[in-house]
Amino acid sequence: MFGKPVILIILLVLLLVFYLVIRIGAGKKKDIDQSKNLTRYLFGIRILIIILAIVGLGLWFVL
Numbered sequence: 001m002f003g004k005p006v007i008l009i010i011l012l013v014l015l016l017v018f019y020l021v022i023r024i025g026a027g028k029k030k031d032i033d034q035s036k037n038l039t040r041y042l043f044g045i046r047i048l049i050i051i052l053a054i055v056g057l058g059l060w061f062v063l
Contacts, residue, residue, distance in 0.1 A: 004060065011036050011056045 002010070022045050032038045 004063075008057075008060055010055070011060070015053055015056075018050050019045065 023042065026032055026038050026042060032042065
């Protein structure tokens with residue numbers, strides 16, 4: 001259906017959109033800087049997205 005390069009681009013765009021939606025939902029930058037809970041939450045989200053990207057790249061190379 002899609003070629004390998006297109007699948008990789010779709011994967012990366014979906015992860016970027018996922019992060020942006022969560023980041024926008026977390027509130028304004030000023031609120032995030034003042035809240036340690038939000039800062040830790042967004043850090044965890046970044047780690048999750050990195051793990052998902054690594055798994056996606058691994059699957060992309062194998063298939």
